[in-house]
Amino acid sequence: MSHLTDWAILSPLAIALSALVYIALERRFPYDPGQQIFRKGWFDDFVLYTLVQSYVLGLAINGLIAWIDGKSGLSRLHLVSGLPVWAQLAGFFVVHDFYIYWFHRLQHRNPVLWRTHEAHHSAEQVDWLAGSRSHALEIMINQTIEFAPMVLLGAAPEVALMKGTLDAVWGMFIHSNIDVRLGALQRVINGPEAHRWHHSSRWRDHGFNYGTKLAIWDWMFGTLYLPEGRKPPGYGLLGESTYPTSFLGQQLAAFRRFTKKDWSAEFGLDPRWNEPGAVQSLPRATGSRRAAPLTLAAGSHRDDGTS
Numbered sequence: 001m002s003h004l005t006d007w008a009i010l011s012p013l014a015i016a017l018s019a020l021v022y023i024a025l026e027r028r029f030p031y032d033p034g035q036q037i038f039r040k041g042w043f044d045d046f047v048l049y050t051l052v053q054s055y056v057l058g059l060a061i062n063g064l065i066a067w068i069d070g071k072s073g074l075s076r077l078h079l080v081s082g083l084p085v086w087a088q089l090a091g092f093f094v095v096h097d098f099y100i101y102w103f104h105r106l107q108h109r110n111p112v113l114w115r116t117h118e119a120h121h122s123a124e125q126v127d128w129l130a131g132s133r134s135h136a137l138e139i140m141i142n143q144t145i146e147f148a149p150m151v152l153l154g155a156a157p158e159v160a161l162m163k164g165t166l167d168a169v170w171g172m173f174i175h176s177n178i179d180v181r182l183g184a185l186q187r188v189i190n191g192p193e194a195h196r197w198h199h200s201s202r203w204r205d206h207g208f209n210y211g212t213k214l215a216i217w218d219w220m221f222g223t224l225y226l227p228e229g230r231k232p233p234g235y236g237l238l239g240e241s242t243y244p245t246s247f248l249g250q251q252l253a254a255f256r257r258f259t260k261k262d263w264s265a266e267f268g269l270d271p272r273w274n275e276p277g278a279v280q281s282l283p284r285a286t287g288s289r290r291a292a293p294l295t296l297a298a299g300s301h302r303d304d305g306t307s
């Protein structure tokens with residue numbers, strides 16, 4: 001079997017197995033106890049976003065990239081084909097992660113781009129599945145930018161499958177409701193501790209922890225937020241109780257009319273988050289204030305009185 005065939009089989013297996021492991025760990029070591037597996041929005045997130053939308057957009061994005069390649073003929077130059085597969089994967093991984101940090105940060109600052117991202121923030125219970133809730137426009141933009149270079153630069157065909165698997169497995173991890181303690185590693189890689197804060201209902205637009213896989217960008221550019229001893233008070237869109245709960249409603253909501261509020265001076269810029277001491281937590285490259293011991297095991301709860 002070719003490496004491509006291997007990965008075509010390995011990829012869905014690895015994703016399904018990871019999902020089962022995360023579900024089991026969420027039951028055993030919950031970050032927020034009491035969250036249900038079949039929580040609000042489960043059907044839409046699993047069936048419509050994860051299965052249907054991913055499949056349809058996958059075909060569309062593949063078609064678009066093949067069209068670009070047909071017009072440009074770029075893949076025939078085999079610009080990266082001579083590199084070992086691991087080097088290709090590592091290169092695309094780091095470059096894309098840097099891109100997605102900045103695009104994500106921009107989505108929280110620009111009212112038009114926010115329309116492509118607010119669906120992702122609408123989940124009121126964040127778990128292994130919640131990350132799949134991404135508007136079709138956001139997927140089209142991000143995955144075209146992610147996968148087109150692999151094809152156009154002549155990467156080995158299995159690199160895209162390997163990267164797609166990594167995206168899915170890591171994406172489920174950072175959203176999972178698992179009480180993981182990465183300790184000092186949190187400055188390097190992203191995990192649930194940081195990303196669950198990014199979904200906090202308290203500061204929808206305030207913007208911290210934009211990283212997806214690597215946390216070094218947040219650390220370097222001063223957006224890493226890892227408060228000690230507290231947890232987000234809840235998740236979802238702050239003050240947006242009218243935001244649709246259905247897949248179709250969320251898709252259409254991106255095209256609603258803009259109001260003055262969307263363009264107000266406060267949009268996406270307010271760094272004050274009503275939390276005592278929070279401003280001191282704004283780190284620069286000198287590091288975050290988190291100094292918890294490095295433990296990978298789930299453990300007892302941090303106390304914020306909310307869980």
Ligand SMILES: [Zn+2]
Pocket residue numbers: 104108117121198
């Ligand atoms: Zn976000």
Ligand SMILES: [Zn+2]
Pocket residue numbers: 120131175195199
């Ligand atoms: Zn997320």
